[in-house]
Amino acid sequence: MTALPSSDHEALTARLRDFIDSQVIPREQLLQAHDTHAVQQAVQALQREALALGLGRPRGNRSEGGLGLTWEQCCAYLETAGRSFLGPAVLHCAPPIQPDMFALEALASPTQRQRYLEPLKHGQLRSCFAMTEPAPGAGSDPRMLNTTARRLDSGDWEINGHKWFITGAAYAQFAIVVARTDAGVSWFLVDSRTPGFEVTRIIPTMEPFDIGGHGEIVLHNCRVPEDALLGEEGKGLDHAQLRLEGARLFHCMRYIGLASRAMDIAQEYASQRESFGARLADHQMVQAMIADAHIQLYAARLMTRDVARRLDAGESIRHHSSMAKVFVSETVCSVADSAVQICGAMGISEDTPVSMIFRMLRPFRIYDGASEVHRSAIARRALHQRLSA
Ligand SMILES: Cc1cc2nc3c(=O)[nH]c(=O)nc-3n(C[C@H](O)[C@H](O)[C@H](O)COP(=O)(O)OP(=O)(O)OC[C@H]3O[C@@H](n4cnc5c(N)ncnc54)[C@H](O)[C@@H]3O)c2cc1C
Structure with a gap:
């Protein structure tokens, strides 16, 4: 990406600072921090304001309404947004959505881009990334992955497994699920309404304010089509x-x-x-x-x-x-x-x-x-x- 001229970048960061201090921090509502629904609503309202002020999506392409900042320019910008618990989500660059967008940009097929990436970029869909599993599954060591995806005769995949601490699970319309196939660790795009995909609870944790909480997910004979595979099989x-x-x-x-x-x-x-x-x-x-x-x-x-x-x-x-x-x-x-x-x-x-x-x-x-x-x-x-x- 071509860098924004430094005077423009400084002016943009100053405008963001003003928005964070005057609009975002006052709406943090510490006592509602554990209420994922209240936090989600506050963020959505502020996202519209940020967009109207031209402040969202720091790494998004300028041609698509993003700011097109270089990684280096993101440092001051994200630090400013990060002063508020809500700031990065309001700018549509909090995890898991931001890294999921990076991954989809690099890996998605044209159909997957259309179905998942474009709506994700424009806030019409939310995602989560499901890798970690309770013991004895994958945690620090991803090679301990227990979730499996089996290819059926029809070409569909059937996924079975148990995930937890999946940030954003409560509001995600789709998950990137990491599972083991015959070729090794692979990624799948799974719509959250697919039969056999269930968010069984939101885990209470010491840090609220993550939109959609940290969810536990059970996948039981969860069947997804052949083209749900994201990226290369075995390269997860x-x-x-x-x-x-x-x-x-x-x-x-x-x-x-x-x-x-x-x-x-x-x-x-x-x-x-x-x-x-x-x-x-x-x-x-x-x-x-x-x-x-x-x-x-x-x-x-x-x-x-x-x-x-x-x-x-x-x-x-x-x-x-x-x-x-x-x-x-x-x-x-x-x-x-x-x-x-x-x-x-x-x-x-x-x-x-x-x-x-x-x-x-x-x-x-x-x-x-x-x-x-x-x-x-x-x-x-x-x-x-x-x-x-
Ligand atoms: C707030 C939060 C959000 C998260 N969001 C997601 C998400 O969206 N999606 C997702 O898939 N996962 C998510 N996770 C899970 C996270 O990726 C795992 O917690 C992390 O990979 C560690 O795995 P574990 O918790 O099973 O710890 P374990 O693997 O059980 O390790 C426990 C501790 O053992 C020590 N340890 C482990 N290995 C070694 C080693 N080789 N040498 C020395 N010490 C070691 C470390 O101190 C480590 O903290 C989230 C976790 C948190 C806390």
């Missing part, structure tokens, strides 16, 4: 890598925004509140927490931007995105933890968004590859390829 693990790389980067960008907001609130509190005859902001140990947060977020931004630049340049980002994902996910948690600490009891209440931010950020150390799994992959590559640190 490669497809997953492709889907995840951009998604991880988007998470880094938006969560830097949330962590930065938590620290802004903490700084404000520290500037007002007094203890032992001084403002909290005058105590050196509080200053150290604030300084460390700034140092950490500065480094997190630089790493994220570097990976974005590499992606824009068409380089492989496997190694660098792993390092950035580990660093950023741990950094934003640490910054949010300090924000909670500085705010004292108020920091664990829902009188401010700080505790909710802390809870939203914590799972990022687990999904899109747990820190330990990335560390082991980074070290393996470093040792096998004799990479210099």
